[in-house]
Amino acid sequence: MSESVLQLNNVSKRFADFQAVDGISLSIPKGSIYGFLGPNGAGKTTTIRMILEIIKPSSGSISILGQPSALQVRDRIGYLPEEKGLYKKMKAWAVIQYFAMLKGVEKKAAKQRAYELLEQYGLGEFAERKVEELSKGMGQKVQVLASVAHEPELVILDEPFSGLDPVNQVVLEDLIHDMAARGQTVIFSTHIMQHAERLCDHFLLINHGKKIFDGTVREAKASLPRRIIIETEDAIDALNKSGLILDAVEQEMPPSATNSATSRQWQLEIDENTDAQQILQQCFELGIKLRRFEFTEPTLHDVFVHLVGDSGTETAVRQEAVA
Amino acid sequence: MKMISLIAKREYAENVKTKGFWISVAIFPIIIGGMIFLQALLQEATPTRYYLLIDQSGRYEAAVGTAIDREHQRRVLQSFVSYLLEHRKEGDLETTAANANTAADQLIDDVDADEVSALNDWIDNGGLDYALLMASPYLEADVPPFEPPEPQFVAASVPDDIDVNSNSEDIIRALRPYFTGANQVTGAEANDSETAQGELFALIYIPEDVEQFISRPGDMPPAAGTTVGIQYWSSNLTDSRLPDAISNSINSEIRAREYVFSGIDASQVRNIQRTRLPFNRLDPTAEQGEEAVSIADTIRQYAPMAFVYLMFVSLMQNVQYLLSNTIEEKSNRIIEVLLASVTADELMLGKLIGIGLAGLTTIAAWLLSFFLFLEFYSSSETETISQFMEVILGSDLIPWFVFYYFTGYLLYSGVFLAIGSLCNTLKEAQALMMPMIMVQVVPLAMMAYVVVDPHNTVVRAMSWFPLFTPYLMMNRAAANPPMVDVVGTTIVLILSIGLLIWGSGKIFRQGILRTGQPPRLMELWRMLTMRH
Numbered sequence: 001m002s003e004s005v006l007q008l009n010n011v012s013k014r015f016a017d018f019q020a021v022d023g024i025s026l027s028i029p030k031g032s033i034y035g036f037l038g039p040n041g042a043g044k045t046t047t048i049r050m051i052l053e054i055i056k057p058s059s060g061s062i063s064i065l066g067q068p069s070a071l072q073v074r075d076r077i078g079y080l081p082e083e084k085g086l087y088k089k090m091k092a093w094a095v096i097q098y099f100a101m102l103k104g105v106e107k108k109a110a111k112q113r114a115y116e117l118l119e120q121y122g123l124g125e126f127a128e129r130k131v132e133e134l135s136k137g138m139g140q141k142v143q144v145l146a147s148v149a150h151e152p153e154l155v156i157l158d159e160p161f162s163g164l165d166p167v168n169q170v171v172l173e174d175l176i177h178d179m180a181a182r183g184q185t186v187i188f189s190t191h192i193m194q195h196a197e198r199l200c201d202h203f204l205l206i207n208h209g210k211k212i213f214d215g216t217v218r219e220a221k222a223s224l225p226r227r228i229i230i231e232t233e234d235a236i237d238a239l240n241k242s243g244l245i246l247d248a249v250e251q252e253m254p255p256s257a258t259n260s261a262t263s264r265q266w267q268l269e270i271d272e273n274t275d276a277q278q279i280l281q282q283c284f285e286l287g288i289k290l291r292r293f294e295f296t297e298p299t300l301h302d303v304f305v306h307l308v309g310d311s312g313t314e315t316a317v318r319q320e321a322v323a
Numbered sequence: 324m325k326m327i328s329l330i331a332k333r334e335y336a337e338n339v340k341t342k343g344f345w346i347s348v349a350i351f352p353i354i355i356g357g358m359i360f361l362q363a364l365l366q367e368a369t370p371t372r373y374y375l376l377i378d379q380s381g382r383y384e385a386a387v388g389t390a391i392d393r394e395h396q397r398r399v400l401q402s403f404v405s406y407l408l409e410h411r412k413e414g415d416l417e418t419t420a421a422n423a424n425t426a427a428d429q430l431i432d433d434v435d436a437d438e439v440s441a442l443n444d445w446i447d448n449g450g451l452d453y454a455l456l457m458a459s460p461y462l463e464a465d466v467p468p469f470e471p472p473e474p475q476f477v478a479a480s481v482p483d484d485i486d487v488n489s490n491s492e493d494i495i496r497a498l499r500p501y502f503t504g505a506n507q508v509t510g511a512e513a514n515d516s517e518t519a520q521g522e523l524f525a526l527i528y529i530p531e532d533v534e535q536f537i538s539r540p541g542d543m544p545p546a547a548g549t550t551v552g553i554q555y556w557s558s559n560l561t562d563s564r565l566p567d568a569i570s571n572s573i574n575s576e577i578r579a580r581e582y583v584f585s586g587i588d589a590s591q592v593r594n595i596q597r598t599r600l601p602f603n604r605l606d607p608t609a610e611q612g613e614e615a616v617s618i619a620d621t622i623r624q625y626a627p628m629a630f631v632y633l634m635f636v637s638l639m640q641n642v643q644y645l646l647s648n649t650i651e652e653k654s655n656r657i658i659e660v661l662l663a664s665v666t667a668d669e670l671m672l673g674k675l676i677g678i679g680l681a682g683l684t685t686i687a688a689w690l691l692s693f694f695l696f697l698e699f700y701s702s703s704e705t706e707t708i709s710q711f712m713e714v715i716l717g718s719d720l721i722p723w724f725v726f727y728y729f730t731g732y733l734l735y736s737g738v739f740l741a742i743g744s745l746c747n748t749l750k751e752a753q754a755l756m757m758p759m760i761m762v763q764v765v766p767l768a769m770m771a772y773v774v775v776d777p778h779n780t781v782v783r784a785m786s787w788f789p790l791f792t793p794y795l796m797m798n799r800a801a802a803n804p805p806m807v808d809v810v811g812t813t814i815v816l817i818l819s820i821g822l823l824i825w826g827s828g829k830i831f832r833q834g835i836l837r838t839g840q841p842p843r844l845m846e847l848w849r850m851l852t853m854r855h
Contacts, residue, residue, distance in 0.1 A: 049659075052662075052663045054659060054662050054663060070663075071666065074663060074664055074665075077663065079659075079660060079663040080660075081656055081659035081660055081663075082656075083656035083659075084656065085654070085655025085656045085657050086655065086657060087337065087651070087652075087655075087657065088651075088655075089337060089340065089341070090337070098329075098333060099660065099664065101329055102326060102329060102330075102661070102664040102665060103664055143660075146660075147660065
C-alpha cells in the first residue's frame with residue numbers, strides 16, 4: 001500500500017452515556033477516494049470530527065498528514081460538514097474567498113480562485129449573488145467549492161451528495177474525480193451506495209460505531225457470494241448436485257412476468273472461482289431449459305445489506321427512496 | 324494572529340453592512356435632534372387661545388388684563404434670555420458661578436414671584452428696547468434681530484347671544500357651543516382685515532358678590548360643595564399658566580388694597596420682598612482660588628450619568644451582535660467549518676475584536692453626528708450643549724470612560740458569547756439573556772442617586788461586584804472616589820474578566836458544537852470543570 005495520509009489506531013469516542021465510535025482503526029492511502037459508509041447514526045460524522053480534531057477521541061490515536069493533530073496541518077485539509085450552511089448575507093465569491101483565506105490563501109489569489117471555481121462548476125453567473133438568494137443546492141455547491149478552494153491535500157466531505165439533484169450529483173462526482181486525478185486524497189461519507197460504488201477505491205463500513213469492513217470495493221464484493229438468477233420450468237435438482245453451486249434459493253416471480261404459471265425463478269450462489277459460463281454450460285448439458293439467465297456482480301448495496309444486516313434496513317429503504 | 328484579524332474583519336464588515344447597524348447609528352442623533360426640534364415646534368404650534376372675561380363685580384378687569392400681559396411679558400423675557408444665551412460673545416462656564424445672579428435671572432425671578440412691580444420695572448425701563456440696548460455690548464456682531472413671541476392668550480369679545488348679567492349657570496349653558504368649537508368667538512381687538520376667530524379656551528367668571536368671599540388667616544374655609552369666589556372654566560385641565568397668572572394677579576390686587584386699608588406703604592413692602600443676600604457655593608477639595616462652584620463643576624459632577632448611559636446603550640448593542648452572529652454560525656453549522664480552520668480561541672477573540680470595533684464605530688458615528696449637529700444647527704439649546712461638551716471633553720472623565728467601556732465590554736461579551744454558544748435560536752438565547760440585562764439595569768437605575776451621593780456605603784460595597792463595577796465606578800468617577808475603591812475594584816474587575824473569558828472560552832469550545840436544548844446548570848458546571 002502506498003503512503004498513508006490518514007491513520008486511525010483503535011480510536012473510540014464515548015459521550016456521557018453513548019458509545020459513538022468504538023475502536024476504529026484504518027489507514028487511507030494517498031491519492032485515493034475513500035468512502036465512509038454506514039447507516040445513519042453509525043458514527044461517521046463523529047469519526048470525521050475526531051479526525052479534524054473538532055472533538056477529541058476518548059482513546060486511540062490519529063495520524064493525519066504525518067502529524068498527530070489536524071490543527072497542525074489544518075491548512076492542508078478541506079472539510080465540508082454534514083449540516084450545510086453559509087453566511088447568508090455574503091456573496092458567493094466572498095464566501096469562497098473567506099474560507100480559502102482562513103486556510104492561508106492570499107486575498108487576491110483567493111478571490112481569483114473563487115471566480116474560477118464558480119465558473120468551472122457552473123455557478124459563474126451567480127458569483128455576485130448573496131448566499132441567501134441562491135437555491136439550497138447551489139448554496140451547497142458553493143460550500144463544497146469553499147471547502148476545497150485552497151487545494152488541500154486531504155479533502156473530507158461529510159454527506160456531500162445529500163440535497164443535490166441528480167445533475168449536480170454528477171457535477172460533484174466530477175469534482176471529486178478531478179481532485180483525485182490531481183493527487184488529492186478525498187474522503188467522503190454517504191449512506192447512498194451508488195455514489196460510493198461509482199467513486200470509491202477504498203471504503204470503510206461502520207455500524208453502531210464499530211468497523212464492519214475496511215478495504216477496496218473489489219475486496220468487499222469478493223466477500224459476498226456471487227449470484228446467478230435463472231428462470232426455468234424444469235427442476236434444478238441436478239444442477240444443485242453438480243457441485244458448482246453453493247446454494248439455490250427460490251425467489252418470487254416478478255409481477256411483471258408474462259411467463260407461464262409453472263415457471264420458477266431461482267437465485268444461485270456460486271463461489272468466486274466458478275465461472276458463470278460453466279453454470280450455463282451445465283444447464284445446457286442437464287437439459288434445463290432456461291427462460292432467463294442473469295449473472296450480476298454484487299453491488300455495494302448488496303454488500304451493505306449483507307454486512308449491516310437488519311439494522312441497516314431503515315437505511316436501505318431510505319436509499320431506495322433516494323435512488 | 325492573522326486568522327484573528329481575518330475573523331475580526333469579517334465580523335466587523337458583516338455588522339457594518341447590515342441595515343440594523345445604520346439604523347441604530349442614525350436613531351440616536353435623530354432622537355436628540357428630534358427632541359430639540361419638536362420642543363421648538365411645539366412652542367410655536369400652540370394656537371392662540373381665546374379667553375372671555377365676565378366680571379359682574381366690575382373691579383377686576385384691569386387685574387386680569389395685567390395677568391395676561393404679565394404672562395405674555397414673561398414669555399418675552401424667557402425668549403429674550405435664550406436669545407441672549409445664544410448670541411452672547413463669550414460664555415465661559417468655568418467662570419460663570421453656578422448661582423450667578425445675572426440681571427436677567429433676577430428679572431425672571433421677580434416676575435415669577437408674586438411681584439407686579441417687577442413687570443412695572445421692566446416696562447418703566449423701556450422694557451424690551453431698554454434690555455436690548457443694555458445687552459448689545461455683550462452680543463456677537465451681526466446678530467439677527469430679536470423676535471418676541473406672539474401673545475398666546477387673547478381676550479375674546481362677548482358673543483351677542485350671551486347676557487353678561489345672568490347667573491353663572493345660564494352663562495355656561497349658553498357658552499357651551501363655544502367651548503366645543505361648534506361656535507367661534509372673535510378676538511376683542513380684531514379689526515376687519517383679519518378676522519381672528521377660534522374656539523373659546525377659557526371663561527373667567529367673577530360674580531358680583533365675589534368680595535364677600537375674600538379669605539383671611541383665621542377665617543373658616545367655605546363649606547364643602549359650594550363654589551364661591553372666581554370661577555375659571557376651561558376644558559383644558561393641564562395648562563395652568565392662565566389660571567395661575569390670573570389668580571396671582573387678582574390676589575396681588577387684593578393685597579395691594581389690603582395694604583392701603585391697613586395703612587402700609589405697598590411700595591415699601593415690595594422693596595422689602597426683593598432684598599437678597601448673596602449665597603455662594605464652594606468646594607473645599609478644589610484648588611485654592613478655584614473653590615467657587617462653577618457651572619462647569621456642576622456639569623462635570625453630572626456628566627458621568629451620560630457616560631454610564633452611553634456605555635449601557637453601546638454595550639447592549641454590541642452583545643446583541645455578538646449573540647446573533649454566534650447563533651447564526653451555530654444554527655447554520657458554519658461553526659464546524661470554522662473550527663476546522665481556526666481554533667475556538669482564535670474564533671472567539673476575532674469575534675470580540677470585530678464586534679468591539681463595530682461598537683466603537685457606532686459611538687464614533689454618534690459623536691460625529693452630534694458634533695456636526697452642534698456645528699450646523701445653532702440655537703440656544705445646541706449652544707448650551709456644545710459648551711457642556713467642551714467642559715466634558717476637557718475633564719479627566721474621558722480616560723475613565725475608555726477604561727470602563729473596554730473592561731465592561733470584555734466582561735459582558737464574555738458572558739454573552741458563552742450564552743450564544745449554548746443556544747441554537749435567538750429565542751433560546753433571550754431566555755438566558757434576560758437575567759444579564761436585569762443585572763445591568765440595577766446600576767442604571769441607581770445612576771441619578773449615585774451622582775448625588777457617590778460615597779454612600781451601599782454604593783461603595785456594590786462597586787466591588789464586578790458586573791456593576793464598570794457602571795458604578797464610571798458613575799462615581801467625577802467625585803474622586805477613594806483610592807482603595809479605585810484600585811481594589813479594578814483588580815477584582817480584571818481578575819473576573821480573566822476568569823470569565825477563560826470560562827466562556829471553555830463553554831464556547833464545547834457549546835458551539837452542541838445541538839438541542841440549552842444545558843442545565845449541572846451540565847454547565849461539567850463543561851467548566853472538564854479537562855481536555
